[in-house]
Amino acid sequence: MTRWRLTAFAAAALLAVAAVPARAQDKLVVDIWGGNWRDGANEAIAKEFTKRTGMPVEFITGGTIDRLTKAKINKGHPESDVTITTSHVGYLYFSDGLFEKLDMSKIPNAKDLFPVAIRSPYTIGLYSYVYTPAFRTDLMPKGYKITSWRDLWAPEVKGKLGLPDFDPSHIIIVSAILSGGSAANWKVGIPLLEKLKPNIKTFYQSDATSQDLMKSGETPVQVLLSINGFHQISQGIPITIAIPKEGAVVGIDAIGITQGTKHSAAAHEFINVALDAAVQAKLCDLYRCGPMNMHAKIDPALAKLPGVFTTPEQWKSEAIVVDDETRAKLLPVWKDWFTENMMH
Amino acid sequence: MKHRVPRRRPFFLAFLLPSLLAAGLFLAALGDVLQYSFRTFIPGSLDVGGFTLENFLRIGRPIYLSVLLDTVTISVLTALFTLLLSYPVAYALVRARRDWVRTLLIILAITPLFTGEIVRTYAWILVLGSNGFVNSLLKDAGLITAPLSLLYTRFGVTVALVQFSMPVMIILLATAISHVDRNCERAAANLGAPPLMVFWRVTLPLTMPGVISGTIVIFAWTMSAFSTPQLIGGGKVLMISNLVYLQGLSTFNFPFAAVLSLLALLVAMGSLGLIRPAIRRLERRVALH
Numbered sequence: 001m002t003r004w005r006l007t008a009f010a011a012a013a014l015l016a017v018a019a020v021p022a023r024a025q026d027k028l029v030v031d032i033w034g035g036n037w038r039d040g041a042n043e044a045i046a047k048e049f050t051k052r053t054g055m056p057v058e059f060i061t062g063g064t065i066d067r068l069t070k071a072k073i074n075k076g077h078p079e080s081d082v083t084i085t086t087s088h089v090g091y092l093y094f095s096d097g098l099f100e101k102l103d104m105s106k107i108p109n110a111k112d113l114f115p116v117a118i119r120s121p122y123t124i125g126l127y128s129y130v131y132t133p134a135f136r137t138d139l140m141p142k143g144y145k146i147t148s149w150r151d152l153w154a155p156e157v158k159g160k161l162g163l164p165d166f167d168p169s170h171i172i173i174v175s176a177i178l179s180g181g182s183a184a185n186w187k188v189g190i191p192l193l194e195k196l197k198p199n200i201k202t203f204y205q206s207d208a209t210s211q212d213l214m215k216s217g218e219t220p221v222q223v224l225l226s227i228n229g230f231h232q233i234s235q236g237i238p239i240t241i242a243i244p245k246e247g248a249v250v251g252i253d254a255i256g257i258t259q260g261t262k263h264s265a266a267a268h269e270f271i272n273v274a275l276d277a278a279v280q281a282k283l284c285d286l287y288r289c290g291p292m293n294m295h296a297k298i299d300p301a302l303a304k305l306p307g308v309f310t311t312p313e314q315w316k317s318e319a320i321v322v323d324d325e326t327r328a329k330l331l332p333v334w335k336d337w338f339t340e341n342m343m344h
Numbered sequence: 345m346k347h348r349v350p351r352r353r354p355f356f357l358a359f360l361l362p363s364l365l366a367a368g369l370f371l372a373a374l375g376d377v378l379q380y381s382f383r384t385f386i387p388g389s390l391d392v393g394g395f396t397l398e399n400f401l402r403i404g405r406p407i408y409l410s411v412l413l414d415t416v417t418i419s420v421l422t423a424l425f426t427l428l429l430s431y432p433v434a435y436a437l438v439r440a441r442r443d444w445v446r447t448l449l450i451i452l453a454i455t456p457l458f459t460g461e462i463v464r465t466y467a468w469i470l471v472l473g474s475n476g477f478v479n480s481l482l483k484d485a486g487l488i489t490a491p492l493s494l495l496y497t498r499f500g501v502t503v504a505l506v507q508f509s510m511p512v513m514i515i516l517l518a519t520a521i522s523h524v525d526r527n528c529e530r531a532a533a534n535l536g537a538p539p540l541m542v543f544w545r546v547t548l549p550l551t552m553p554g555v556i557s558g559t560i561v562i563f564a565w566t567m568s569a570f571s572t573p574q575l576i577g578g579g580k581v582l583m584i585s586n587l588v589y590l591q592g593l594s595t596f597n598f599p600f601a602a603v604l605s606l607l608a609l610l611v612a613m614g615s616l617g618l619i620r621p622a623i624r625r626l627e628r629r630v631a632l633h
Contacts, residue, residue: 065593072390092596096390159493165579166594202496203579218473218495329388332595339590340407343579 027056028266031071031080031258034061040286041084041274049273055266064089071098071258078258081267084126087119087254091328094122099256106268109275109293114315116252117275117292119324123254126274127283128290130226130248130307130319131170134241139220146242149174152221153192157199162210162219165203168338169331170223170249171196173322177246183322183330193342203343214239225251226307230288243306247320250309252292284308380602392599399603408587408604412611415584418498418573419566419615422505423559426513429506430558434517457511465575468504469495472576496580504576505569509562516561520554521547549629556623560616567612584608 030046032038038059046057060080062070068089071078075098083093093099099122104110110117110124117125133146141156152161152171163171175189175196176182201219204210207228213219214229215237226248229241255274257267273279280296283289290309291298303310309319381400384393402408437449456464471477472494479491494500524547532542548555570585577586584604592601 065596068390092388092390095388165590201578205574205579209575212469216469216473217475325388332385332387332597335590335595336597339582339587340405344407344411344582 027058028082028263028270029058029060029080030270031060031062031067031083031085033063033084036287037061037084040283044279044283044286045270045274048276048279049270052273053266053269057270068092072096076260078260080258081261081263082255082270083258084253084255087123087125087252088322088324088327088331090119090123090254090256091324093256094120095328098259099123100259100261100264102257102271103268106265107272107275109272109277112277112295113275113292114294114309114312116250116315116319116321119252119254123256123324124271124275125252125254125292127280127287127292128250128252128309128319129287130243130250131164131167131223132226132241132243132248132307134214134222134224134229134239136214136217136220137238137240139217145240147245149244149246150178151244152199152223153196154199157221159199159201160219160221161196161199161201162213162222162224163200163203164210164223165205165343167331168334168342169322169327172334172338173249173320174246177320183326186330186334190337190341197342200342226305227288230305241306243318247318248307250319250321377602377605380598381606383599385597385599390596396599399599402600403603403607411582411584411587412607414498414581415567415608416611416615418502418505418581418583419563419569421502422509422566423563425502425506426509426562427517427555427559430510430513430517431555433510434514434521437514437518438521453514454511456507461508461571462575464508465504465572468500468507468572468576472500472503495576496578498581501573501576501581501583504572505566508572509566512565513558513562516558517551517554520551520558524550552626556626560619563619564612564616567608567615584611 028049030041032041038061042057042059046059050056064085067083067085071080071083071093075096078098083090083099085093090099101121102124107124113124116128119125133149133152135144135146140160144156146152151157169183172186172189172193173183175192176186177189179189179192181188202213204213204219204222207225210222210224210228211232214222214224214232224241226241229239233239233241255271257264257271261267274283275293277293277295277297280291280293281298284291284296284298285302288302288305288308290307294310294312296310298308298310302308307318309315315321380392382395382397384396384398386393433449433453437446437453440446440449469476473479474491474495476494478494479488482488482492528550529542529546532546533539537545568585569583570589573581573583574586574589577583579586582590585608588601588604588608591597591604
């Protein structure tokens with residue numbers, strides 16, 4: 001009898017141990033950048049998702065390119081169920097078959113989004129930010145202001161401008177617009193771009209370097225990510241972020257479902273939760289960015305910030321939006337041209 | 345009674361196998377880079393297209409030749425200045441009579457090795473920046489009114505690379521200096537050679553193996569420097585590794601990044617090949633002494 005009991009106990013223990021990994025697998029894995037991006041998504045989206053579904057969320061993190069490369073290597077056997085990345089990088093994911101097509105009937109909150117949020121049949125925008133000119137008020141001549149992108153070409157900016165080296169698209173698109181063109185026929189802006197060279201002091205390689213250069217005053221004028229600017233202003237650095245009359249170049253971070261996921265239904269629900277008006281308000285409060293859900297009740301202080309677009313009118317008059325396909329396909333060409341002609 | 349004759353190289357196979365494995369892995373990776381270099385880049389895709397020679401034709405553009413020239417120039421200057429600055433430190437380190445002086449020199453010379461490249465490079469940004477240590481000092485002394493451009497210049501990159509390379513050079517030179525037979529120096533002194541002559545005709549030639557290996561090591565590793573030119577050069581001074589990064593991980597143009605990698609490898613090997621005859625001549629001269 002004792003032996004029988006022992007055997008039964010051992011069998012039960014084995015079953016319990018075997019059940020643990022099965023339960024542990026029943027989680028949603030989200031691929032995102034580290035640091036504040038992961039923390040914000042956890043606080044605003046993941047907690048609400050788990051509250052609604054009972055399913056835990058695990059984050060895996062990395063840089064934009066590392067994650068894309070990893071997704072490509074793991075094609076067919078994805079490590080994650082959901083991926084959050086920049087919308088034009090999202091284009092690279094789905095054009096390489098790394099995202100599955102979204103079933104919009106499972107994302108009812110999508111009907112409340114600004115039209116710009118629907119990036120493709122595979123990706124939906126989560127929030128927006130801008131790349132726009134900004135300057136240190138204490139380090140530029142008194143009365144200096146930026147009302148147009150053209151002001152970056154002014155003699156006062158000579159040897160003071162910092163631009164990102166990882167993405168020259170903003171200044172290229174704007175130069176094309178100022179020259180009467182657009183992103184698609186960007187070459188019309190080349191003569192103007194070449195005239196900007198004397199004003200460029202250096203090129204920053206990351207958000208951290210951008211902030212260092214602004215803080216130290218090494219580049220008191222920058223084309224910067226609005227979110228970085230808000231963060232530095234909150235630290236007491238006197239920075240003015242401008243929205244030029246031509247508009248600011250919008251960036252949208254998008255969400256997609258990894259091809260081959262075993263949790264497609266949960267992944268759709270995660271996206272739906274992320275686009276919920278209340279979740280969007282919380283997410284934007286954490287990131288200091290603009291919502292994609294037009295009904296999101298954004299804190300008025302946040303809504304006042306430059307580049308935080310909360311109305312259709314703002315999207316129309318203050319935003320320069322380039323479609324993801326054009327940007328994804330032209331970015332390598334732009335970078336090549338920029339490296340060969342503007343840097344070094 | 346028979347004595348067992350010991351094998352001449354008892355661990356030869358055991359040591360050879362890991363080396364062959366490492367070489368195999370290196371060659372496999374190199375082979376992959378080589379095949380990528382002949383493939384067509386497709387903008388907006390992570391995949392590559394068919395075979396082409398276009399990537400190789402592109403390296404003839406002035407920007408790439410200029411970056412290549414900069415890379416070689418900066419590497420040569422870094423190797424030379426590192427040698428000039430490290431030799432006295434290594435000499436003092438080996439010949440200091442007091443233990444505490446030796447300990448102090450070891451700490452000063454070797455500690456930077458443990459701080460990491462990024463930290464040291466950031467320190468140089470603080471030193472060379474517009475409001476950095478050097479400019480503030482010169483401004484306070486009334487020598488300048490506007491800050492000097494030290495960052496984002498070849499000068500700044502070379503200075504940071506020299507400081508980064510010094511600990512390794514000091515270790516290599518100190519080893520060479522410590523192997524010098526002091527009796528040779530004493531003999532020269534006894535024969536009437538003044539201290540400078542002893543150093544020039546005896547010590548320096550005897551430490552030439554260290555000088556040569558140190559210079560080659562620093563030249564070769566500066567050829568592949570990435571973080572320092574990336575941060576101190578700020579895109580205004582590009583070295584070949586920065587271009588590889590921009591092409592591969594920023595533009596996704598893996599085929600052209602592969603061509604640049606191969607080019608860097610060939611230039612590094614070619615430069616070392618060119619240095620060899622000079623080294624042999626130098627070694628022969630040293631042997632004659």
